[in-house]
Amino acid sequence: MASTLDEIFLERKKFIVVGLTGRTGSGCTTAASILEKRRSDQFFPNLTDVVQSGVDFYKGLNRRRYEILRNYAEENWSGFISIKISDLISAYFMRKDKDKVVDFIFKHRNKEKINKSEISSAVSSVVELRNDLVNKYAKDISMLLDHDGDVDVSGFTDKSFLRLLVNVRRFTRDLKAALTKIDEGLYVAAYQSAGNSLRRVGDIDLDYKAQPFNKHAIFTLPITINRVIKCLRELRDPCYVVIDAIRNPYEARFFKDRYSAFYLISINAPDDARTRYLHQVHKFDPDQLSLLDETESGKAFRRSELYSPDDWAEKITVTDVRKCLQFSDIHIFNPRGEISNTNVLKSQLLWYFSLMLHPGLVSPTSIERVMQIAFTAKMNSGCISRQVGAVVTGDDYSIRAVGWNDVPASQVPCALRSVKGALTEFDHVAYSDYERNNVDFRGQLEKKNKILLDDITDLTGRPLSYCFKDTENDLRGDKNQVHTRSLHAEENAFLQITKYGGASVRGGKLFSTASPCELCSKKALQLGIEEIVFIDPYPGISRDHVMANGEHRPTLTQFKGAVGTGYQRLYEPLMAYKDELAYLASQS
Numbered sequence: 001m002a003s004t005l006d007e008i009f010l011e012r013k014k015f016i017v018v019g020l021t022g023r024t025g026s027g028c029t030t031a032a033s034i035l036e037k038r039r040s041d042q043f044f045p046n047l048t049d050v051v052q053s054g055v056d057f058y059k060g061l062n063r064r065r066y067e068i069l070r071n072y073a074e075e076n077w078s079g080f081i082s083i084k085i086s087d088l089i090s091a092y093f094m095r096k097d098k099d100k101v102v103d104f105i106f107k108h109r110n111k112e113k114i115n116k117s118e119i120s121s122a123v124s125s126v127v128e129l130r131n132d133l134v135n136k137y138a139k140d141i142s143m144l145l146d147h148d149g150d151v152d153v154s155g156f157t158d159k160s161f162l163r164l165l166v167n168v169r170r171f172t173r174d175l176k177a178a179l180t181k182i183d184e185g186l187y188v189a190a191y192q193s194a195g196n197s198l199r200r201v202g203d204i205d206l207d208y209k210a211q212p213f214n215k216h217a218i219f220t221l222p223i224t225i226n227r228v229i230k231c232l233r234e235l236r237d238p239c240y241v242v243i244d245a246i247r248n249p250y251e252a253r254f255f256k257d258r259y260s261a262f263y264l265i266s267i268n269a270p271d272d273a274r275t276r277y278l279h280q281v282h283k284f285d286p287d288q289l290s291l292l293d294e295t296e297s298g299k300a301f302r303r304s305e306l307y308s309p310d311d312w313a314e315k316i317t318v319t320d321v322r323k324c325l326q327f328s329d330i331h332i333f334n335p336r337g338e339i340s341n342t343n344v345l346k347s348q349l350l351w352y353f354s355l356m357l358h359p360g361l362v363s364p365t366s367i368e369r370v371m372q373i374a375f376t377a378k379m380n381s382g383c384i385s386r387q388v389g390a391v392v393t394g395d396d397y398s399i400r401a402v403g404w405n406d407v408p409a410s411q412v413p414c415a416l417r418s419v420k421g422a423l424t425e426f427d428h429v430a431y432s433d434y435e436r437n438n439v440d441f442r443g444q445l446e447k448k449n450k451i452l453l454d455d456i457t458d459l460t461g462r463p464l465s466y467c468f469k470d471t472e473n474d475l476r477g478d479k480n481q482v483h484t485r486s487l488h489a490e491e492n493a494f495l496q497i498t499k500y501g502g503a504s505v506r507g508g509k510l511f512s513t514a515s516p517c518e519l520c521s522k523k524a525l526q527l528g529i530e531e532i533v534f535i536d537p538y539p540g541i542s543r544d545h546v547m548a549n550g551e552h553r554p555t556l557t558q559f560k561g562a563v564g565t566g567y568q569r570l571y572e573p574l575m576a577y578k579d580e581l582a583y584l585a586s587q588s
Contacts, residue, residue, distance in 0.1 A: 008574055009358060015233065015261050016356050018080065019243045019252060021324040022267035023296050024188065025278040027334040027345060031267050032244035034346050035080040035353075044074045044350060045343040053337045057344050065362040066347065069354040076357055080240040081232055085247075087165070088224050089194045090172040091141055092204050094130050098123055104206050108193035110185040110291065119186075122178035126171060133167055140164055144227050147220075151230045158235040165228075185288045192295060192319055195221065199248065199317035209314070218317060222254040247296065249323035250316060256327075263356065263566055266328040267345075268558050273336035281339070296321040322536065326513075329566025331535060331559050348560065352570065355562075360573025366397040367511075367533060368561035368571075373402060374489075374511045375563045380404045382413020383486050384465050390489035391511040392497065395530065400502050403493030405486045414485065419449045419464045435468070444475040489513070490520040494527060509533060511559075524554065531555040535563075 018035065020028040034042075047066065050057045058066045093101055102123050106116045134141070141164075143152060153161065179187040197208035202217035225243060233239045246252045246264070255262045269277070278284040284292070296319050325331075332348045354361055364372070370391050378389030381404045392401040407413050412430040422431050422445060435441060446453065448471055452464055469483040487495070490512055497505060506528030510516070515534035516524060524532060532554050562570050 012261070012359075013076075013357055014238045016080075016238075016240045017229065017243070017255060017259050017262045018241070019246045019255055019262065019264045020267060021246045021252065021264060021321060021328060023269075023274065023321050024292055025274045025282070025284075026269040027267045027336065027342075028245035030334070030342060031265070031332070031345060031349060032080075032082045032084070032242050034342065034349055035240075035242045036082050038079040039077045042077055042079070043346070044070055044077075045347050046070070049343045050347045052335045052341065052344050057347065062365055065365070066351065068362055069351045070347070072354040072358060072361060073350040076354070078238055078240055080242040081162070081165075081236070082242050082244055083165070083225055083228055084169065084172070084244045085195065085221060085225070086176075086191055087168045087172050088145075088221060088228075089191050089198070089204075090175065091145060091168055091224075092198060093175075093194065094134055094141070094168075094171060095145070096204060098127055100206070104194070104204060105179070105186070105190045107206060108189055109183075110189035110288065111183055114183055114186060118182045119179075122175070122182060125178045126174045129171055129174060133171060137164055137167070141168075144224055144231075147223050147227070151227050151234075153231045153234045156231065156235060161231055161235055180282075184283045185292070188292065195248070195319070196317050199251075200314075213317075218250055219254055221248075222251045225255075226258065246324060247319040247321050248317070249320055249327070252324050252327070261356075263330055263352070263569075264324070264328045265330040265332055265352070266325045267332050267334050268325075268560075269334045269336045270558070277336050277339065295319055325535065327564065329564060329569075330562045333558055333560040352562065355570040359570055360577065364567065364571050365561055367557075367559065368563065368567060370397055370399065370509075370511050371513070371533065371535070371559055371561065371563050372567045373399065374513050375567075377402050377404045378489065378513050381406050381486075381489070382415040384414050385467055385470075386514075388489040388512065388514045390493045390513070392493045392505050392529075393509045393511070394503075394505065395507045395509065397509070400505050400508065401493040401496040403487075403489045403491070403496060405489045406492065407485050408487060411485070414467060415463075415465055417465060419445060419453065419466050422466070440475060441472065445471050448474060488517065488520050490516050491523060494523055505529065512536075513563075525552075528552075529554050531557055533557045533559050535559045 020031055022028045047056070047058060047063055050066070102116065102120045105119050105123070109119070143149065176187045179190060194204045197204050198220045199218050201208050201211045201214050202220050205211060229241055232241060243255070252264050256264065275289060278289060330352050332345065334345045370393055374389035374391040376389065377391070378387040381387040383405050386405070388405045390403045391399060393399050417430050421427060422435050423442060425431075426436050428436070445466065449464060449466060452458055456464070468485050469481070472483040473479055490510060496502070507530050508528075509531045510524050510529045511533045513535050515536040516532060534556070
């Protein structure tokens with residue numbers, strides 16, 4: 001009946017790739033399991049089911065939006081095939097001799113007290129399975145892991161290829177169980193180190209940190225995933241793939257650049273619920289949790305003397321969930337208040353699945369609309385360190401002010417200044433008296449940028465901009481934030497209100513694409529802000545200190561929804577919905 005209309009939406013219905021990201025314990029694996037379910041096994045929760053600790057998750061117009069999207073998902077659901085990065089790491093492990101695997105896990109273990117014999121016993125428990133799989137699938141595994149030849153699925157059916165993936169997952173499951181019996185954090189430490197090794201040298205190497213960085217290795221894992229996706233796309237129609245879980249930002253960018261049908265989804269859980277889950281279910285102790293958070297935030301404590309802060313290979317190959325979250329297309333909130341209750345998580349996955357298939361089926365939520373404005377505003381920033389956007393609204397989401405981190409009015413942003421300009425042009429508009437006349441600062445600026453100043457061709461046309469704060473802090477030997485030239489985004493938004501005589505924002509809301517620092521949090525309190533909505537789940541001590549005392553404490557809300565290009569792709573209709581209905585009526 002609606003064949004022509006179906007053709008318009010056909011490409012979206014044929015192929016979707018979802019990448020999941022988030023901190024360990026937030027629920028990425030749970031989300032992947034939900035997406036894997038076939039229609040006959042999937043549960044599509046009604047509004048009465050989407051309740052967490054007695055509180056309705058959807059309110060107001062969002063209840064109507066959810067009913068529409070839930071009904072569409074139920075009619076059009078097709079289960080995803082899950083590709084776990086841990087399984088691909090397992091495949092690389094499977095090609096190693098047992099002794100080499102034991103040596104690697106032992107060297108990169110999370111606790112010194114773990115002895116080698118325990119690890120050897122754990123690895124021995126999966127050797128027989130490993131041998132069976134390598135003997136049976138040696139050629140197929142080589143096709144996926146060795147990137148020289150073309151992908152060839154001629155010897156596969158859909159079921160036989162899935163059987164290969166299932167068997168590799170069984171190896172991962174068994175090895176994980178064996179390592180976890182020794183210590184809860186051992187599996188995570190081993191697989192994170194193996195992933196870092198693959199990104200640095202293209203293989204699992206015992207001494208990978210001491211090896212020279214192979215620039216072609218950074219995409220080892222995503223290229224392998226891409227070969228798996230190519231096989232699935234040849235064998236399945238429709239082909240829906242979920243990658244669990246992406247924790248390196250450059251791997252996420254690989255898929256964003258490659259597939260228009262790719263969506264990066266971050267799964268975020270409250271700190272207390274996530275900590276409780278990891279403690280109760282996985283027996284993580286406080287020290288393990290602290291190390292895990294440091295590792296996943298890109299600020300891991302380096303116990304090896306081989307690590308250097310100037311080692312760029314280390315910086316770009318390690319896990320960095322924080323950066324992945326910063327450019328996720330969709331942010332999903334997983335409350336984890338009731339461990340076996342996944343309806344809130346499931347309802348959001350169904351929401352965005354429907355919009356992936358049928359963009360514009362409903363309009364954005366209020367929280368999405370405002371955060372999208374903050375996200376767009378951050379692009380105005382001339383800061384070369386990080387771009388942040390902020391919006392201040394009334395209690396009804398009416399916009400009162402927009403801000404981004406940048407220098408005060410009439411000054412030149414850092415992105416439009418250069419080291420050469422500071423040292424030779426003596427432009428009093430672009431550069432301060434201090435920058436033009438302080439001998440020590442100028443010497444530090446030249447020293448810090450000497451390599452690129454000496455060989456300017458390495459810039460290939462890029463401007464040699466510099467951060468005044470970093471240069472001044474290097475000169476003084478400290479990390480003082482007072483040396484920044486820029487106003488913070490939240491601070492800038494607050495000042496716009498007073499600058500142009502805006503109305504009071506008491507009882508209003510602050511939206512930030514990051515999370516407010518301690519200074520901006522105090523300003524928000526002074527203005528009477530009632531709710532702060534943020535994306536970044538690493539808010540420093542502002543949440544536990546600035547916001548955690550006094551009689552009137554603002555509500556802190558982790559953003560949930562689509563933002564950036566994801567917002568545009570999910571909410572912009574492919575055709576006017578009125579025309580879509582008119583066409584359907586004409587075919588009846």
